[in-house]
Amino acid sequence: MIKLPPPSYEFDQVFSTCLEGLDKKPEFKARLSAGKAEIDAQLALYAEKAPNGELYTLVPVVREHGADPIIVSDLKKSELLNLYEAHLRGKEKPGRGIYNELLAAANGTCPYCGGIGRPRNLDHYLPKSKFPQFSLFPKNLVPACRDCNMDGKGQGFSASAEKQIIHPFFDAEHFFREQWIFGTYDPTDEPSGSVDFYAAPPDHWPEVDKERAETHFDDFELGVRYAKEAGARLISLRTQLDNLADLGISSDEISRVLLHPMIENAPHINHWESVMGKAVMEALNNG
Numbered sequence: 001m002i003k004l005p006p007p008s009y010e011f012d013q014v015f016s017t018c019l020e021g022l023d024k025k026p027e028f029k030a031r032l033s034a035g036k037a038e039i040d041a042q043l044a045l046y047a048e049k050a051p052n053g054e055l056y057t058l059v060p061v062v063r064e065h066g067a068d069p070i071i072v073s074d075l076k077k078s079e080l081l082n083l084y085e086a087h088l089r090g091k092e093k094p095g096r097g098i099y100n101e102l103l104a105a106a107n108g109t110c111p112y113c114g115g116i117g118r119p120r121n122l123d124h125y126l127p128k129s130k131f132p133q134f135s136l137f138p139k140n141l142v143p144a145c146r147d148c149n150m151d152g153k154g155q156g157f158s159a160s161a162e163k164q165i166i167h168p169f170f171d172a173e174h175f176f177r178e179q180w181i182f183g184t185y186d187p188t189d190e191p192s193g194s195v196d197f198y199a200a201p202p203d204h205w206p207e208v209d210k211e212r213a214e215t216h217f218d219d220f221e222l223g224v225r226y227a228k229e230a231g232a233r234l235i236s237l238r239t240q241l242d243n244l245a246d247l248g249i250s251s252d253e254i255s256r257v258l259l260h261p262m263i264e265n266a267p268h269i270n271h272w273e274s275v276m277g278k279a280v281m282e283a284l285n286n287g
Contacts (some may be wrong), residue, residue, distance in 0.1 A: 001166060001270060004143075006169045014161065015036065020094045034180060035074065038072040042133045042134070043060065043137055046058070046134060055125075058126065071132050084135040109147035113167075113220055119143035120141075120144075121149050134135025135225075142168055166212065183230070183276055185283040187238055196223075196227065226276075230272055255284060259277045263277040
């Protein structure tokens with residue numbers, strides 16, 4: 001939804017910073033250092049797969065009741081998860097500064113929902129519960145709002161190409177620069193009208209990308225969330241539309257003065273406000 005530049009931090013910086021907090025655990029620190037080469041190999045595989053939309057091919061950890069599996073070298077799942085939770089996310093640890101900078105890189109707009117929410121956490125694109133080896137990998141850490149991170153995505157991941165959500169760091173430009181979210185305005189829906197949002201990727205897109213866009217739209221419940229935003233905005237917009245119409249101003253002039261600026265000033269082409277403006281304009285022209 002919103003394209004973000006890949007994080008400026010490299011894994012080596014994050015890893016070494018987190019290890020600074022392990023001086024009281026020399027044995028664990030030594031095992032982490034010894035296992036880094038195997039972790040690096042996993043990260044290289046991620047970096048190879050991600051730009052081609054092939055992260056779904058990576059094999060997740062199989063959960064067995066009560067088990068704490070070895071992930072890389074002799075490092076257990078719980079140890080890798082704790083390294084993230086306590087030493088990157090932990091508020092009093094050296095890594096917290098990096099965590100905050102990664103979070104701030106989104107400039108206050110959640111890339112998953114197109115800026116409805118404000119990022120509150122770093123989401124693991126490949127969830128850390130299934131892929132602990134990527135728990136500290138900056139390119140797997142996406143600033144996300146609570147609704148997208150907890151309610152929309154959660155611990156989900158895809159095992160097929162077409163069910164992958166859009167990756168803000170790696171995916172193709174057409175996901176971010178071409179319109180694939182549209183809306184229909186119903187002025188009869190009391191009291192102020194409503195907009196029905198839906199995903200309709202362009203015909204020239206590859207079939208797998210069309211399905212990915214629709215998956216993203218559905219998984220993050222963008223139809224419902226966009227409609228809620230539009231509903232609040234329509235309360236004032238409908239009054240403006242009716243007042244201008246009562247003054248005898250034409251639909252073309254109303255669109256030029258009121259709707260075109262809304263569309264042009266929206267943060268991006270699939271933003272709910274841009275889509276709403278186009279839907280209202282279409283309804284005016286057809287009315």
